[in-house]
Amino acid sequence: MTYTQLGFMAVVAMVVVDLSVLRTRLVRRRVFWTSYAIILFFQLLTNGMFTGFGIVKYHDEAIIGGTSPATGPPAFLGDGRIAFAPVEDLLFGFALVLMSLSLWIFWGRRGLDRTPHAGPPIWRRDDASSN
Amino acid sequence: MARLSYVAILAFVLLGCLWLEVALRTRVLARPRRLLLTLAPVVLVFFLWDAYAVSQGHWWFDTERILGLYVPGSVPLDEILFFVAIPIASILTLEAVRSVRGWSAGDESDGS
DSSP states (O other): OOHHHHHHHHHHHHHHIIIIISOOOGGGOHHHHHHHHHHHHHHHHHHHHHHHTTSEEEOTTTSSSOOOOSSSOOOSEETTEETTEETHHHHHHHHHHHHHHHHHHHHHHTTTTOOSOOOOOTTSOOTTSOO | OGGGHHHHHHHHHHHHHHTHHHHSOOOSTTOHHHHHHHHHHHHHHHHHHHHHHHHHTSEEEOTTSSOOOEETTTEEHHHHHHHHHHHHHHHHHHHHHHHHHOOOOSOSSTTO
């Protein structure tokens, strides 16, 4: 299978895991999509370093775009790439993030280390303390 | 020093989000068993994907800019660290959003 095919399969698989296996239903929650938007921005930034500096290279038989050049960065945008990285990395990243967050919420729902809850930010007064 | 290129980017990722643990009280590191049980399946699944991709030549690494240590399957140790760092960063982000906005993620109480 190609990276393109595996990427789509992984996204579908992790959505099924979220909705039907772990039943965390994060893809239906605002907190997930807001978090993902932030993560996506930083993915483009850091993945751009991995691929722009040529630390990770890709073969054209596995991706929509062409093989990474032997020297110098690949296309910043175009040839199946966004911020130097193959667009397939967006699928890989989404699957990685959704699996991680779904599992994290799954364990919380099961009561494992549900607390301490997140927040409040340090600039807000905590209701439960006199601080 | 070039061999630290890959892990330097991971350090950048963690530096970019670990401050949330203090500033937004995300309390991810304060829940270590939950974190470990989240990381273990993720590392396993994505290690298997990585090993397959490397074996098929989907992607490869500049051997002068990774640590040079490998786990079975010819997967660089750097990649395993990636599969630990990115989930931690993602969870910190989720808990940071929850800290600020107070939105429900479904695990707030029993039987939710």
